[in-house]
Amino acid sequence: MYESNQKSAHVIVVGNEKGGCGKSTISMHLAIALLKKGQRVAIVDIDSRQKSISQYINNRDQYKKQFNLDIKMPTLITIERSSHFHTSKNIESELNNFAQAVSSLEENHDFIIIDTPASDTYLMRMSHAFCDTLVTPINESFIDIDVLGKLNPDNYEVLNTSQYSEIVREARANRRKVDNGVIDWVVLLNRRSPTQTQNAKHLQKALIQLSALVGFRTSMGLTERLVYREFFPNGLTALDDFSIIGTRYASQAQIAAKFEVEEIINKLRLPIDRKGKSRIEALEIWREAKDVKFNYNSALFS
Numbered sequence: 001m002y003e004s005n006q007k008s009a010h011v012i013v014v015g016n017e018k019g020g021c022g023k024s025t026i027s028m029h030l031a032i033a034l035l036k037k038g039q040r041v042a043i044v045d046i047d048s049r050q051k052s053i054s055q056y057i058n059n060r061d062q063y064k065k066q067f068n069l070d071i072k073m074p075t076l077i078t079i080e081r082s083s084h085f086h087t088s089k090n091i092e093s094e095l096n097n098f099a100q101a102v103s104s105l106e107e108n109h110d111f112i113i114i115d116t117p118a119s120d121t122y123l124m125r126m127s128h129a130f131c132d133t134l135v136t137p138i139n140e141s142f143i144d145i146d147v148l149g150k151l152n153p154d155n156y157e158v159l160n161t162s163q164y165s166e167i168v169r170e171a172r173a174n175r176r177k178v179d180n181g182v183i184d185w186v187v188l189l190n191r192r193s194p195t196q197t198q199n200a201k202h203l204q205k206a207l208i209q210l211s212a213l214v215g216f217r218t219s220m221g222l223t224e225r226l227v228y229r230e231f232f233p234n235g236l237t238a239l240d241d242f243s244i245i246g247t248r249y250a251s252q253a254q255i256a257a258k259f260e261v262e263e264i265i266n267k268l269r270l271p272i273d274r275k276g277k278s279r280i281e282a283l284e285i286w287r288e289a290k291d292v293k294f295n296y297n298s299a300l301f302s
């Protein structure tokens, strides 16, 4: 079903079986960061129970309309929960809806970001086999590492892989069979404490060992900051300009947040194309031209 060709969108899945590690927050920030780079971005929400990312985008849409703001919006498709009497019918219908959603988006978007639930569903597994980049945020905690690998409690040496790593291994094997595609898996140490603790050092060491065993790259994710929680009701992100969204959000924390999201984007090594960059340049030239005209007019009336 999935055929990779250069024209189709790059698919990023944000996934982890562990709940509350920041998947939806990261998905939204990646989407807005890529939109701001002139990329055409769609989000597919397959967390049909919580629909957090759908709500996040709806909040943004409302805020944009309420204040007539010039802020960018990703395309959103929410895969609704199917309610047939038979489970097999539900699975079939959700898988079909998902496949249709992706094929309707891939021709006219550069990136499709799939926000996944923290539970092992067919749709979650299928999305993993579908992606080009898999981003897995984990909380800075040994409970979170446990879904990737089992560690020796005495010295934190890695003993074995565990359930989520197995899901990714299976997804990679399926993907190889279908189109020989490779999934670049990046694990983000997320919701980090701003100070480096002894616990964090042990965790990072274990993660590096695991990365070699399981085949992922590691990167720092987001720091635990209140500002990420404050953005949700208005659908905003650290990437939005205060000049547009209002100075209420302007703080050192927001600037630091913006910087760390940019770092993550760099670490992901995404295929951000030239066309997108020239779209942004064209927009800036247009804005400048408009400003020149505006200044010229206001000069006339002053």
Ligand SMILES: Nc1ncnc2c1ncn2[C@@H]1O[C@H](COP(=O)(O)OP(=O)(O)OP(=O)(O)O)[C@@H](O)[C@H]1O
Binding pocket: 018, 019, 020, 021, 022, 023, 024, 025, 026, 047, 050, 052, 116, 117, 118, 190, 191, 192, 222, 223, 224, 225, 226, 228, 229, 232
């Ligand atoms: N870097 C951060 N700093 C502070 N709070 C955060 C950060 N990232 C996420 N949060 C908060 O943590 C909670 C869980 O985040 P989020 O919903 O993004 O996680 P999730 O992995 O998508 O959860 P689920 O598994 O339930 O879908 C939310 O209240 C969110 O606002």
Ligand SMILES: [Mg+2]
Binding pocket: 023, 024, 025, 047, 050, 052, 053, 115, 116, 117
């Ligand atoms: Mg979520």
